[in-house]
Amino acid sequence: MVVQVRHLLSFYFVHRCAKPKSVTDTRVIDASDPSDQNRIVDLAVGLLTDGEVVALPTETVYGLGADALNADAVAKVFTAKERPEFDPLIVHVGSYEQIDEVAKVPDELREVIDKLMKAHWPGPLTLVLPKKECVPDIVTSGLSTVAVRMSAHPLMKAIVRKLGRPIAAPSANRFGRISPTSASAVEKELAGRIPMIIDGGACREGLESTIIRPEISADAGKKGVLIHVLRAGPVTKEMLQRFGKVVRVKKSRSEEAPEAPGQLASHYAPVTPLRLLSKPSEFVPEAGKKYALLSYCGSEKAGFMDLHEWVAVEQLSPGNGKLAEAAVRFFYVLRLLDEMGVDEIIAESVSETGLGVAMMDKLRRASIR
Secondary structure (H helix, E strand, C coil): CHHHHHHHHHHHHHHHCCCCCCCCCCEEEECCCHHHHHHHHHHHHHHHHCCCCEEECCCCCCEEEEECCCHHHHHHHHHHHCCCCCCCCEEECCCCCCHHHHECCCHHHHHHHHHHHHHHCCCCEEEEEEECCCCCHHHHCCCCEEEEECCCCHHHHHHHHHHCCCEECCECCCCCECCCCCHHHHHHHHCCCCCEEEECCCCCCCCCCEEEEEEECHHHHHHCEEEEEEECCCCCHHHHCCCCEEEECCCCECCCCCCCCCCECCCCECCCCEEEECCHHHCCCCCCCCEEEEECCCCHHHCCCCCCCCCEEEECCCCCCCHHHHHHHHHHHHHHHHCCCCCEEEEECCCCCCCHHHHHHHHHHHCCC
């Protein structure tokens, strides 16, 4: 059945999701004045109601939003991003109750889902659950499940609630590229492709949401709940362990269909080739090539800073080595280096604990060509 649905989706995309049509003007709306929020919310809701797409701020990265229950509107998201039809989207809701409009929460999971929502919603946690029939197949790429979260960004929450319908919103960038954590980054990626960008400032988390699929399983031991981490993010393994046994899905999916966003082997990639190194001795420069360094904290002890005459060096957590700061700066710094005009970006490894798990996952995917 899933195969048949995906064949139908491919037909849909050929006929409805052609190359992006140029938009005469992409408006960037400054949302820094709190007294102007109602007007901005009305502008965004007006476009979404009319079946258009709008770039919206969230606490993780900027999203490209459309009415999740309007298949034609969602098709515009795929078109603007040049996103393949087999990569599903995340659906954003405006309340705890709204999850039941798009997902079927199994009775045996209701208690743990309620606990997860209470602990991490609104916030950067996405739950993968069986979908309801009202959710178009284009949103889920033909899967029987839907990914759902509630954003903590006040503008995103206000827009979803005023619209009264869930919003499908992947990151607001061209497919496979660096995720945007500012309105200016969205503009560089999608200007001329979408009608409006809401500038809600820099994203406070800097990394996409953690995506999990909970299930009742005998393999989970006394807790009874197995939590599959489909994409690592701000809600870490350590934060999830009190809800069940946490299992990270490490397999990168390329040709087979992903279960959730961010699972393809190559993703989050700058235009400039990126190479991830675990130790300085792995770096052998080629004559005539220009290199930039993505350093964790600029520590000379790591051995990378004095290894080469770098064209540019950017640090994720300058002098501090704090994972939270590094996460906030991650995509911003990666985009800076991508615009330096070098031949290759050399990236230091980050400690794979806490938020470092998500950053290393993204660096590995960004390094695959």
